[in-house]
Amino acid sequence: MRKLALNDEILLKIEKPARYIGNEVNSVMKDKEKVDIRFAMCFPDVYEIGMSYLGIQILYDMFNKREDVWCERVYSPWTDLDKIMREQDIPLFALESQDAIKDFDFLGITLQYEMCYTNILQVLELAKIPLLAAERTQEHPLVIGGGPCSYNPEPIADFFDLFYMGEGEKVYDELFDLYKEYKNEGRSREDFLRRAASIPGIYVPSMYEVSYHEDGTLAAFTPRYEDVPAQVEKQVVMDLDHVTYPKAPVVPFIKATQDRVVLEIMRGCIRGCRFCQAGMIYRPTRQKDVESMKEYARAMLENTGYEEISLSSLSSSDYEQLPELVNYLIDLCSEKKVNISLPSLRIDAFSLDVMSKVQDVKKSSLTFAPEAGSQRMRDVINKGLTEEVILEGAGKAFEGGWNKVKLYFMLGLPTETEEDIKGIAHLSQKIAERYYEIPKTQRVGKCQITASTSFFVPKPFTPFQWAAMNTEEQFLEKAKTVKQEVRAQVNQKSIKYNYHEADVSVLEGLLARGDRRVAQTILAAYRNGALFDAWSETFRMDAWNQAITSTGTDMNFYVHRERDLNELFPWDFIKIGVTKDFLKREWENAKQGKVTSNCREKCSGCGAAKFGGGVCYEG
Amino acid sequence: MKVRVKFSKEGAMKFIGHLDIMRYFQKAIRRAGLNAAFSEGFSPHMLMSFAAPLGVGITSTGEYFDLELNGSMSSAELTDRLNAQMAEGMHVISVRKVPDGKASKAMALVAAADYTVTFYEGKAPAGEWEKQVEAFLNQEQILVWRKTKRSEGEKDIRPWIYKLEAAENALIMQLSTGSVHNLKPELVAEAFYKYLGQEPQPFAWQVHRGEIYADLGDENGRKLVTLESLGEIIE
Structure with a gap:
């Protein structure tokens, strides 16, 4: 039997010891003497969150298919264990072998949201790896980042040896082969990194020099050596039908946030909402073959024993074979007594019919994401959902027996006016009115409308990357306006309003839009005790405020100013296929309230067609 | 048919709590392809009941749960199929048929x-x-x-x-x-x-x-x- 890294005394003292013992069904054990590369795959948040993430399951399966690689997992120790590990000087370990991470060849860290950045430092520190890449030596693992936040890697560039830009299925083999070569020949870390920088999609921060203008904006971003490419190309898998996908994902013992089989049906989104980073960086939209999806659904259910299955994509309603797939799943799941958890589908006759078959109408709620309260604002953000469509969908649903509606909005969008803000309350009211149009005898009690707002963060590689972000005070003022307007509605008792924390959102803006200098702010915040910033129970704004002050970080410069059209951005060296010219055009269209067609209606020439497939070549 | 499963829980598995062990077995039973009986409704659940919850940190070589099955299968095959699905530290010792009815429920006994x-x-x-x-x-x-x-x-x-x-x-x-x-x-x-x-x-x-x-x-x-x-x- 495996020897655990933590003793019984510790494991019985901490919350949920199952987070740290490994041994889960479908986890992979190998003989460490028989592999060349040991890879620790990390999601820098607590186990239950990290285990819910599909990307790691894909790479874990893919890496372990190689005989010469053993990929294991590691997550952020929760605060209780964090304290014990520091007190007792226990090095961070991987779940499978329970061996110390510091002896691995690679530590891969997935970057899913900015608010996990201090957790990266926690993982490095507990693993006894120097926080700064510049201080690491031959004996330390290579720290590689990937995932959506690596599309602006600069604020955390100092902490990583490399980043992988794009979809992991593409060039990891090349990277591993190169690493083996370098290891066998006993060549230096620097040597390896320099050669790795030439692999398409691999970004090695230390191979680039950065200079700034007097006003603080970026002046130049240049490779240090001639053989290092000036630009890094996002990697995209064009043949999704033959790409590797885990038929037997790891099944946790404790309930993970996503505790079900997840079937990925599509990558990318045809919609082009102007605030959405995923909608741009994952272009072009590529659909997976429905027949293989059916096969995977069955195999994954049989190999995991999960009692629920869900579909994953950015917009499942745009998957053309959805009716065929869903009908198949309904049959399969009724045979296997498995629940289907439907992703947020566009509310129409088809989705309502499906939902009424797979869930208890009385208990479930409908979700709409109008994102903005007025049609004008929705045109600015290019969200193609109209009030008419929402009211029609809600009406049909109410007639079908539903009485709970969830609405998602954003506050602080570019060009936003008071009318747009109040529109959130007005739209909620209209939906409530639609409910009370149904004769009393045919409806079930009151309706419950929950309107939630998050605060808009302009993200890199979106048409809004030039936009200014609101201040915390502006956000809170706007939330107050919504609150008051909701209270002024006739059916206010049927409408509940929630809003996200404003201070965290502003920080997210700093971390999403920063440059290399922001690393010192993150480091200072971590030293001040910031950790698990994505959790409201552990988030400490004071630790961040102190760090911002002590490092002289200018929030106005990074977050609240509108950026010049000609400004060189820290992330401009990454080529995502979608061009900066297209983003500029879209920024102009936004300001004029001009809507852009979705990829299936009409190509807008975003640049993603250069990958040679997907929706760009449909029909 | 109601069967009684006797199992052991040792090693690192002692850190998995009772409710998670129930969920673990529900999944193992599905993976093993046993034809378990389910309750009705939108969220059907497996008809199973555990004898006596075991505290976290305690090991055991004598744990039990009862499970309602459709159709029939030999004790040997049921045991083998389940054991093919066990994580390290878990082992199915026996599977036997028990009489139906509340009085013979493992928990009540x-x-x-x-x-x-x-x-x-x-x-x-x-x-x-x-x-x-x-x-x-x-x-x-x-x-x-x-x-x-x-x-x-x-x-x-x-x-x-x-x-x-x-x-x-x-x-x-x-x-x-x-x-x-x-x-x-x-x-x-x-x-x-x-x-x-x-x-x-x-x-x-x-x-x-x-x-x-x-x-x-x-x-x-x-x-x-x-x-x-x-x-x-x-x-």
Whole structure:
């Protein structure tokens, strides 16, 4: 039997010891003497969150298919264990072998949201790896980042040896082969990194020099050596039908946030909402073959024993074979007594019919994401959902027996006016009115409308990357306006309003839009005790405020100013296929309230067609 | 058909709590391709019931749950299929057919259990404690401070200790278990320390459950039989 890294005394003292013992069904054990590369795959948040993430399951399966690689997992120790590990000087370990991470060849860290950045430092520190890449030596693992936040890697560039830009299925083999070569020949870390920088999609921060203008904006971003490419190309898998996908994902013992089989049906989104980073960086939209999806659904259910299955994509309603797939799943799941958890589908006759078959109408709620309260604002953000469509969908649903509606909005969008803000309350009211149009005898009690707002963060590689972000005070003022307007509605008792924390959102803006200098702010915040910033129970704004002050970080410069059209951005060296010219055009269209067609209606020439497939070549 | 599954839970699996073990078996049963019976409704659940929850940190070689199955399959095949799905530390010992009906439900039957409390190195009571076990047990009353859902106060646990013996670095006990009088082995060990005039060190022992029994006796006395023996092997 495996020897655990933590003793019984510790494991019985901490919350949920199952987070740290490994041994889960479908986890992979190998003989460490028989592999060349040991890879620790990390999601820098607590186990239950990290285990819910599909990307790691894909790479874990893919890496372990190689005989010469053993990929294991590691997550952020929760605060209780964090304290014990520091007190007792226990090095961070991987779940499978329970061996110390510091002896691995690679530590891969997935970057899913900015608010996990201090957790990266926690993982490095507990693993006894120097926080700064510049201080690491031959004996330390290579720290590689990937995932959506690596599309602006600069604020955390100092902490990583490399980043992988794009979809992991593409060039990891090349990277591993190169690493083996370098290891066998006993060549230096620097040597390896320099050669790795030439692999398409691999970004090695230390191979680039950065200079700034007097006003603080970026002046130049240049490779240090001639053989290092000036630009890094996002990697995209064009043949999704033959790409590797885990038929037997790891099944946790404790309930993970996503505790079900997840079937990925599509990558990318045809919609082009102007605030959405995923909608741009994952272009072009590529659909997976429905027949293989059916096969995977069955195999994954049989190999995991999960009692629920869900579909994953950015917009499942745009998957053309959805009716065929869903009908198949309904049959399969009724045979296997498995629940289907439907992703947020566009509310129409088809989705309502499906939902009424797979869930208890009385208990479930409908979700709409109008994102903005007025049609004008929705045109600015290019969200193609109209009030008419929402009211029609809600009406049909109410007639079908539903009485709970969830609405998602954003506050602080570019060009936003008071009318747009109040529109959130007005739209909620209209939906409530639609409910009370149904004769009393045919409806079930009151309706419950929950309107939630998050605060808009302009993200890199979106048409809004030039936009200014609101201040915390502006956000809170706007939330107050919504609150008051909701209270002024006739059916206010049927409408509940929630809003996200404003201070965290502003920080997210700093971390999403920063440059290399922001690393010192993150480091200072971590030293001040910031950790698990994505959790409201552990988030400490004071630790961040102190760090911002002590490092002289200018929030106005990074977050609240509108950026010049000609400004060189820290992330401009990454080529995502979608061009900066297209983003500029879209920024102009936004300001004029001009809507852009979705990829299936009409190509807008975003640049993603250069990958040679997907929706760009449909029909 | 209702079957009774006997299993062991050892190694790292002792850190998995009771509810998670239930979820673990539900998935294992699906993976094993057993034709389990389900409740009706939008969220059907497997018809299974566990005999007696095992606390986190305790190992066992005598755990039980009952499971409703459609169709039939031999004990050997059921056992093999389940064992092909077990994580390290979990093992299915037997699968036997048991009569239907509430009275024969594993949970309702539980009357007693065997435990071994093994002292970690250097953490056994001081002195020749082995020789004191008999005297400890010969007391008329063993009073301990006990907190239950209903009340708190001094309780006599002596009637619920069916057996207590010293072994090498360990105490072996048979205790009343189940919904009527559920006596925990830790409580007995603590009372023994107290009797010796000693205080146990933190994390002094590992508790292991060896078997769970039903009581077929009457007012004249107990007749403990293992839950397993109430089932019959399916050929």
